[in-house]
Amino acid sequence: MKNRVLIVDDEKNICELIRLYVEKEGFETLTAYDGGEAVKKFREGSPDIVLLDIMLPQKDGWQVCREIRSESDVPIIMLTAKGEVFDKVLGLELGADDYMVKPFEPQELVARIKAVLRRSGKSDEKDNGQEITFTGLTINRDTYETQLNGKIVEMPPKEFELLYFLAEHKNKVFTRDQLLNEIWGYEFFGDSRTIDVHIKRIREKIETEETEGLPWQLKTIWGVGYKFEVK
DSSP states (O other), rough: OEEEEEOOOOOOOHHHHHHHHHHHHHTTEEESSHHHHHHHHHHHHSEEEEEEEESSSSHHHHHHHHHHHTTTTOEEEEEEEEOOOHHHHHHHHHTSSSSEEOOHHHHHHHHHHHHHHHHHTTSSSSSOOOEETTTTTTEETTTEEEETTTTTEEEEEHHHHHHHHEEEEEEEEEEHHHHHHHHTTTTOOOOOOHHHEEEHHHHHHSSSGGTTTOOOEEETTTTTTEEEEEO
């Protein structure tokens, strides 16, 4: 059985965007555009996880979260344009499992959905291993975190995804166009030199004096592309 996601947001274009991404990842979806409809769809549709906006008509996200929590332990990820600490604390105190501030990368949201489902034991997928570890370097797709010698390295989602993909396919060379298709998708119409810019930024963050001599590096294969080389 596929995991079912209930998407709740009063902006229909956001619901549609999220729906397209999560269905592409193999999930079933339900959508609701106000708090009353959200509770109704939750009770009728038995979703495995709820993506819940806070600013909703009829009933706001806080009230919907309370009602769901009063009858179920289904995972809830709060979605909101608000970023204040108070909102995050309140959401978590009401029983939300995670919290994302708009705007967010859809790929990161999908990663969060999978991570929350795995933690809750509701995932329908096998554990494929979401963490890659090399000497001094850890790349975790569950948390979207990169650690260098135990310290977190801040990376935007696309830099992280590019690094993770290359590390996941260590020692394999990819052209710029292949990397664009894998990370940005076929709908991307930008310059393939975008890859060069992202590789440069990643190198600035992970190839430092501390990492000299470690048995890995992001390597340029002149005239071809890039690879994550592990010796």
